[in-house]
Amino acid sequence: MQFPIAEACVEIEAAKLMRHRACALYDAGQPCAAEANMAKYLAAKASWEAANVCLQVHGGFGFACEYDIERKFRETRLYQVAPISTNLILSYVAEHVLGLPRSF
């Protein structure tokens, strides 16, 4: 049980590092769109994976409304869609970081 929780912790810390990098660039007046997009991607992924582990760890109780886990599970899924979807982040990285052709 500890390994998936530890893995969620590692991924959250990685997302935090990228967020700090984006903030540091922003504060320095440097371009930070790539880092901000990557931070949002990593944070959305980390929160979704942490919620998935949480649901698994709680077994059947994870689905009971009384424990709030299923609500948090649904809410962390939101971050794949809003305020910017994971697809659009990947589209930004593909086009502006990797220089791949624009897709229509």
Ligand SMILES: Cc1cc2nc3c(=O)[nH]c(=O)nc-3n(C[C@H](O)[C@H](O)[C@H](O)COP(=O)(O)OP(=O)(O)OC[C@H]3O[C@@H](n4cnc5c(N)ncnc54)[C@H](O)[C@@H]3O)c2cc1C
């Ligand atoms: C709970 C909630 C709160 C919100 N609050 C706010 C708010 O306060 N302010 C605000 O301005 N907005 C808010 N929104 C709107 C939110 O920003 C949008 O829902 C989000 O940007 C996705 O846009 P969309 O809903 O039009 O979906 P769409 O853009 O239609 O996306 C639908 C699907 O198509 C994919 N997709 C879209 N375009 C592409 C593409 N070019 N390439 C590949 N895949 C693509 C997406 O990844 C997604 O899977 C909120 C949304 C929700 C659900």
